[in-house]
Amino acid sequence: MSDHKETPRQLSLGAFLMGAGHHIAAWRDPAGAPQAALNFRNFVRAAQKAEAARFDLVFLADSASIREVESPSLELEERAVRFEPLTLLSALAAVTERIGLVGTASTTYNEPFNIARRFASLDRLSGGRAGWNLVTSSNPSDPGNFGQDALPDHAERYRRAHEFHEVVRGLWDSWDEGALLYDKAAGVLFDPQKLHPLNHAGEFYRVRGPLNVPPSPQGHPVVVQAGASDDGRETAARTAEAVFSAHQSFEEAAEFYGDVKERLSRYGRSRGSLKILPGVSPVVGRTEEEARQKFRSLQDRIDPVVGLALLRPIAGGVDLSAYPLDGPLPELPPTNAGKSRQKLLIDLARRKGLSIRELYLEIAGARGHWQLVGTPAQIADELEYFFRNEAADGFNIMPPQLDWGLDDFIELVVPELRRRGLFRSEYAGRTLRDHLGLARPVSRRASVRPVPTPAE
Amino acid sequence: MSDHKETPRQLSLGAFLMGAGHHIAAWRDPAGAPQAALNFRNFVRAAQKAEAARFDLVFLADSASIREVESPSLELEERAVRFEPLTLLSALAAVTERIGLVGTASTTYNEPFNIARRFASLDRLSGGRAGWNLVTSSNPSDPGNFGQDALPDHAERYRRAHEFHEVVRGLWDSWDEGALLYDKAAGVLFDPQKLHPLNHAGEFYRVRGPLNVPPSPQGHPVVVQAGASDDGRETAARTAEAVFSAHQSFEEAAEFYGDVKERLSRYGRSRGSLKILPGVSPVVGRTEEEARQKFRSLQDRIDPVVGLALLRPIAGGVDLSAYPLDGPLPELPPTNAGKSRQKLLIDLARRKGLSIRELYLEIAGARGHWQLVGTPAQIADELEYFFRNEAADGFNIMPPQLDWGLDDFIELVVPELRRRGLFRSEYAGRTLRDHLGLARPVSRRASVRPVPTPAE
Numbered sequence: 074m075s076d077h078k079e080t081p082r083q084l085s086l087g088a089f090l091m092g093a094g095h096h097i098a099a100w101r102d103p104a105g106a107p108q109a110a111l112n113f114r115n116f117v118r119a120a121q122k123a124e125a126a127r128f129d130l131v132f133l134a135d136s137a138s139i140r141e142v143e144s145p146s147l148e149l150e151e152r153a154v155r156f157e158p159l160t161l162l163s164a165l166a167a168v169t170e171r172i173g174l175v176g177t178a179s180t181t182y183n184e185p186f187n188i189a190r191r192f193a194s195l196d197r198l199s200g201g202r203a204g205w206n207l208v209t210s211s212n213p214s215d216p217g218n219f220g221q222d223a224l225p226d227h228a229e230r231y232r233r234a235h236e237f238h239e240v241v242r243g244l245w246d247s248w249d250e251g252a253l254l255y256d257k258a259a260g261v262l263f264d265p266q267k268l269h270p271l272n273h274a275g276e277f278y279r280v281r282g283p284l285n286v287p288p289s290p291q292g293h294p295v296v297v298q299a300g301a302s303d304d305g306r307e308t309a310a311r312t313a314e315a316v317f318s319a320h321q322s323f324e325e326a327a328e329f330y331g332d333v334k335e336r337l338s339r340y341g342r343s344r345g346s347l348k349i350l351p352g353v354s355p356v357v358g359r360t361e362e363e364a365r366q367k368f369r370s371l372q373d374r375i376d377p378v379v380g381l382a383l384l385r386p387i388a389g390g391v392d393l394s395a396y397p398l399d400g401p402l403p404e405l406p407p408t409n410a411g412k413s414r415q416k417l418l419i420d421l422a423r424r425k426g427l428s429i430r431e432l433y434l435e436i437a438g439a440r441g442h443w444q445l446v447g448t449p450a451q452i453a454d455e456l457e458y459f460f461r462n463e464a465a466d467g468f469n470i471m472p473p474q475l476d477w478g479l480d481d482f483i484e485l486v487v488p489e490l491r492r493r494g495l496f497r498s499e500y501a502g503r504t505l506r507d508h509l510g511l512a513r514p515v516s517r518r519a520s521v522r523p524v525p526t527p528a529e
Numbered sequence: 530m531s532d533h534k535e536t537p538r539q540l541s542l543g544a545f546l547m548g549a550g551h552h553i554a555a556w557r558d559p560a561g562a563p564q565a566a567l568n569f570r571n572f573v574r575a576a577q578k579a580e581a582a583r584f585d586l587v588f589l590a591d592s593a594s595i596r597e598v599e600s601p602s603l604e605l606e607e608r609a610v611r612f613e614p615l616t617l618l619s620a621l622a623a624v625t626e627r628i629g630l631v632g633t634a635s636t637t638y639n640e641p642f643n644i645a646r647r648f649a650s651l652d653r654l655s656g657g658r659a660g661w662n663l664v665t666s667s668n669p670s671d672p673g674n675f676g677q678d679a680l681p682d683h684a685e686r687y688r689r690a691h692e693f694h695e696v697v698r699g700l701w702d703s704w705d706e707g708a709l710l711y712d713k714a715a716g717v718l719f720d721p722q723k724l725h726p727l728n729h730a731g732e733f734y735r736v737r738g739p740l741n742v743p744p745s746p747q748g749h750p751v752v753v754q755a756g757a758s759d760d761g762r763e764t765a766a767r768t769a770e771a772v773f774s775a776h777q778s779f780e781e782a783a784e785f786y787g788d789v790k791e792r793l794s795r796y797g798r799s800r801g802s803l804k805i806l807p808g809v810s811p812v813v814g815r816t817e818e819e820a821r822q823k824f825r826s827l828q829d830r831i832d833p834v835v836g837l838a839l840l841r842p843i844a845g846g847v848d849l850s851a852y853p854l855d856g857p858l859p860e861l862p863p864t865n866a867g868k869s870r871q872k873l874l875i876d877l878a879r880r881k882g883l884s885i886r887e888l889y890l891e892i893a894g895a896r897g898h899w900q901l902v903g904t905p906a907q908i909a910d911e912l913e914y915f916f917r918n919e920a921a922d923g924f925n926i927m928p929p930q931l932d933w934g935l936d937d938f939i940e941l942v943v944p945e946l947r948r949r950g951l952f953r954s955e956y957a958g959r960t961l962r963d964h965l966g967l968a969r970p971v972s973r974r975a976s977v978r979p980v981p982t983p984a985e
Contacts, residue, residue, distance in 0.1 A: 100713070101713045103713060108709065111653060111709075111742075111743065113623075113653075117623070137642065137646075137741075138741060151718055153719070153741060154741050154742060154743055155741060155742070156653065156654060157643075157646045157647050157650040159619075160615065160647055160650040160651050163617070163619035163620045164619045164622050164623040164654055165623070166620050167573070167622075167623035168623045182640060182642075182643070183640075184639075186638075186674040187593075187613075187639065190593075191616055194612040194613040197569075197612065198616065198620055199569075217736075218642040218736055218738065219640055219642060220735040220736070221735075255556070255564055257556070257558075257559060260557060260835075262607055279673075280673075280674055281670075283595055285592065285593075285594060285595045285609060285610050285611060286610060286612065286613070287567065374716070376716050379716075
């Protein structure tokens with residue numbers, strides 16, 4: 074990976090699309106589209122609006138199971154159903170021209186050859202706009218769909234993720250520049266000297282290669298990470314070109330930003346070679362009161378059963394419904410699922426002295442991400458402060474509600490960011506790498522240097 | 530699976546899109562698009578043309594590896610590279626409205642939960658237009674990309690395919706009719722009584738379910754099969770709703786048609802519940818001489834190295850380049866890869882007394898499928914004869930060249946089929962099942978009968 078070209082620093086914006094919106098009760102908004110999570114046209118509209126506003130990318134999360142099938146809250150949990158992200162992004166590729174398309178795929182329950190191939194296909198057919206959000210599965214209901222009784226432990230999942238990434242990157246480097254000739258007269262399609270098997274043999278995977286999809290105009294898909302634990306940070310520094318992070322405060326965001334950027338040097342990477350985009354869920358009003366009113370209209374629609382279900386992943390098996398809703402969070406044991414996220418939320422509750430109800434109301438909006446409620450100027454002030462003070466290179470915008478929530482941000486906050494010279498009015502390039510200011514990757518095969526390893 | 534509704538019998542047409550066309554030298558046609566196999570717009574044009582002509586479906590084959598990486602013919606083999614089929618079909622779903630979208634996915638190197646989910650997602654976002662061509666991997670270069678040294682043997686691949694299909698069908702039946710409520714006022718999304726885990730535990734797979742994608746307007750994707758061996762025929766009769774078959778003669782096609790339709794009764798299925806669509810590669814001219822001239826222009830562009838490479842999969846390890854090109858095919862040992870296909874081609878050479886060169890020229894066009902070269906009336910005569918005499922319910926059209934090859938069929942043969950009352954002028958329905966005349970499947974869960982098993 075090489076340094077990126079220096080351009081006037083602009084912030085990057087992602088549109089993180091989820092169902093009827095990120096607020097857990099968004100689907101109950103009378104103004105929202107019915108069955109939003111399963112309505113393709115709804116996603117087309119949102120992606121085209123984000124493109125018209127010159128966002129860098131749309132982003133889709135994933136889950137390979139319905140959580141809590143036997144729970145009383147299931148019928149209240151809109152996120153139980155969704156389109157498989159790469160299927161949806163491929164369809165969106167055909168009806169957009171410029172915006173990046175970043176999808177989540179797990180390294181725990183996929184074959185690296187299949188993932189390398191699918192993202193390379195999306196990258197190629199979209200003209201170089203694909204990104205892969207590399208995750209390890211942390212949802213305890215996933216393994217049952219893949220022949221396993223339980224998740225591999227945290228450390229093993231990350232070892233697997235590292236090796237998986239090595240294989241995928243290696244497969245993406247199967248084709249040197251200029252390998253495709255397509256010389257009709259001579260009857261020569263490829264230069265076989267420029268096509269390389271991988272012959273990977275590691276702890277978890279043996280993959281011969283080469284990949285049967287050649288590179289796109291951006292070289293290969295952008296690699297994105299979302300983990301916040303120590304393993305997650307190290308994986309990001311080693312493998313990622315963008316990170317979608319989750320923070321509740323400037324201090325947390327700045328600590329994360331500084332730490333991950335610092336870790337890059339261990340892998341011979343520059344600070345500009347990885348972009349950090351915290352998630353933020355903005356509820357925008359022309360006045361503070363209007364914004365608060367919009368937020369309240371969503372909060373008021375949260376059923377306590379859903380609120381408690383939201384807390385279940387962090388509760389380590391403790392049944393919180395046995396405790397008073399308006400009392401404090403009890404002591405909780407650590408879990409194997411998403412250590413870092415659990416810690417963030419429990420810290421939040423302790424720090425703010427929140428009751429169980431207040432904690433679920435606190436996270437219901439942005440699910441542990443950063444919730445902003447205010448005027449365009451107030452929201453732009455916050456984003457600008459993070460951006461100018463080493464806490465963010467941009468933001469993954471999580472519309473609390475997919476229709477008015479995204480529209481409000483685009484119509485009210487984006488113009489304010491432009492007035493401040495922080496965000497583009499036009500795309501400068503055609504690929505996701507162009508938008509993010511990332512250099513076209515150097516093939517590891519073509520590199521004179523050996524593959525970088527930790528300096529420690 | 531229940532009987533289909535009786536409508537005036539019309540033939541079904543698929544557009545089997547492959548790279549620059551099905552003829553092995555199509556990519557060398559000076560009139561063709563450059564890099565056709567990797568040019569998304571090329572596929573959009575072809576799919577939209579097929580839709581405008583009211584074809585039932587577009588179909589994409591697959592291969593999970595580059596064959597013959599170390600062979601001197603690789604650089605001549607256009608099919609070495611391709612988009613992953615479901616990625617491409619998902620993109621095509623967004624720029625078409627009615628045409629069915631059938632893609633190949635192997636049961637050998639995928640997880641059934643992932644395949645069930647991806648096809649259900651495509652089915653849902655396309656409004657009920659998806660089909661899954663269920664195959665077992667028979668390419669000896671595939672296993673190396675998935676941690677294996679060799680393919681599982683033929684019988685094991687088919688046992689795995691049967692169980693894989695059971696799991697996928699079971700997951701597609703996770704949701705009963707009316708399970709989705711989306712009652713905003715009451716805050717009730719699903720009826721939990723109508724959502725069912727699968728709890729499958731078999732020889733190869735353990736899958737809990739339920740699937741996190743609800744059914745589409747056609748219930749679930751159409752299941753397609755392409756195998757021609759005895760195992761393949763039985764799998765088709767047990768699992769498929771459409772079969773893409775490969776034949777060289779009416780006798781072969783009629784034998785296959787009769788045999789597979791007969792086998793349906795063992796599973797309690799009607800003859801109309803499975804549609805048989807032989808592959809056919811038509812080269813159409815306004816005169817016979819024009820058609821022959823078009824075909825010759827493609828045949829003349831086949832390099833002998835490519836021709837020999839085409840025969841390699843059937844040669845059972847024998848190096849045919851050691852034999853005279855214009856001499857007979859030597860004795861060949863049986864291979865594990867695609868038994869039935871090998872037998873078909875060797876029979877063909879023996880029957881017609883073909884030299885090695887003549888055999889590769891014979892199969893280069895349609896690769897063992899049925900090659901027609903003639904006028905619109907001659908081609909329509911052949912198709913009509915098969916259709917009216919229990920050898921075909923329709924055809925999977927394999928354009929020898931993607932631009933003029935598909936155009937010629939649509940502009941010259943389709944009107945002739947319409948004049949004969951054999952092919953629709955307008956779609957009668959919106960889903961792939963509607964086009965094929967297949968009934969919406971009855972959920973196995975909802976069925977009063979137990980899952981049918983062979984009567985033998």
